[in-house]
Amino acid sequence: MDKREQREKIKRKALELGFLACGISAATYLTGEKDRLERWLAEGMNGEMEYMARNREKRLDPRLLHEGTKSVISVLLNYSPKEKQLDPQAPVLSKYAYGTDYHFVLKDKLKELLAFIHEAVAPCNARAFVDSAPVLDKAWAVRAGLGWIGKNTNLISVEHGSFFFIGELLIDLELEPDERMVSNHCGNCTRCIDACPTKAIVAPYVVDARRCISYQTIEQRGEIDESLKGQFNDRVFGCDICQDVCPWNLKAEPHDEAAFDPPPRLMELTRQEWQTMDEALFSRLFRKSAVKRTKYSGLMRNLKFLESED
Template sequence: MSTAQKIFSEKIKAKALELGFLDCGISRAEQLDEERSRLERWLHEGMHGEMGYMARHVDMRLDPRLIVEGAQSVISVLLNYFPGTQQQEDDAPVLSKYAYGKDYHFVLKDKLNALMNFIQEELAPCNGRPFVDSAPVLDKAWAAKAGLGWVGKHTNLISVEHGSFFFIGELIVDLELEPDTRQVRDHCGTCTRCIDACPTQAIVAPRVVDARRCISYQTIELKGELDETLKGQFKDRVFGCDICQDVCPWNLKSEAHQEPDFEPHPQLLSLTRQDWQEMERPMFNELFRKSAVKRTKFEGLKRNLRFIEQAADSKESHSSEE
């Protein structure tokens, strides 16, 4: 590896931190051989549910050179989203922390584009693309390969320094850079807190999540009616779920993000259960105008609210009968 490639890598990492990323790592663009059998087995068992896109372009998911012509390096970045303040009402429907502010796809992609411009204008001419859940790229595998953490039993990437409340993005470029050789060993040990805490038992084995049972999948990805067999198990989660991360000891070191775009709408965190249930479309549009919650649309959010409210009503009915 040349001195220039080493210097370029160091400058890219420094610029990433300047742009507000938690961490940055670099890996050589090559095929992810170890991921193939795991991915194919997960798909074969149908654990991706209705996410048909997961079964498409499997070869591209495993080899970035099939996505970006001439790709030589994968630059992985982490962006903190852990909030400084959280929902105030104990009995209000619970929103995943990542959805409090502006949709991360836009925030992360803007920062990645800025990093790409820096590389092209300050370091060397090159071609490449930013990726934020926008193409068949195995984010967590690349971040782990770049030494940014390890994949925990809940299948999220965990950083020794930062926990797991962060987004992952990549730049895949045709520029040869010095790759990181440090690999973070698995620090989960015998801990099974995430597996034990999952209310729908979606973590069917260490590092294997059956998406069909996952609250995040049910409340965001699923387009039809929610699974009736899971009623009463959502713990009031209305969009996404953080339970497996909330109980992880590594997240005791999570610190509040400093990203203005991730700050919630002033009214959001004070909504009561009644406010959520009575929410009409204008309020939805106001609260979630630039939020990832728009993915589920107003009708989807109301569907989720009905599901958890019906479960609560059923529980109260059984209690009164007893």
């Protein structure tokens, strides 16, 4: 089969595996992203995320990350939930953390896709990446025609909104790249900028991580910035506000991935139960969750910060 047929066969299989979308781009140097990354780092907007300043050339050139890479296969996996927390007064958990840690779910699916390519398309070597290596996921998804970068710096899809995870395969097959490029459809809308309670979106398409609730409740290892007190809107782990207000997420459909379904007990937690959570309950609720990243002590720090806002 020719390169175009290979591409379409891979994309069909990706949809069969449950991905929202799949796109392919040629593995080249990300020239346009270099200046933006350098400016963001120079202004210290990465905060304590020192890993963002490492391996800069690998971030910009996937061929340095996986030898022999010729194409980047980008995929999207829906996590828009079917349900919501029952107590409107409860601390708010980011939607992406309701179920099983996405790193495992998405990587397993990527491995299935890779096995299919190797057996049914062409023998190949590839590596799967899910938000855990120096790969500019959103930039590659844009190149693959899967969406555009919104003013909140999230990838936005015309068809699906933005409640999805991004992953990719760096593969040594020279596949026909997708030619579809999605225009920026943010227009004059500033809902995400206006809604951000900590004003972390310091300019259109620029987020200062140090002011971002997700950064403060997940990445920040020390105490939460006291200057942000009273601005968290009850967010205890992560934050979806800039996505919740995005008009494109009116198109978001609930996922059908069982691994992302939350434990019923988690959705039932009252405000009081959150505040009095012990380590045993934490372990039961978040045994397979991304919330484990912040550990029990980190979640208690976040809850204490919210209590001090009252």
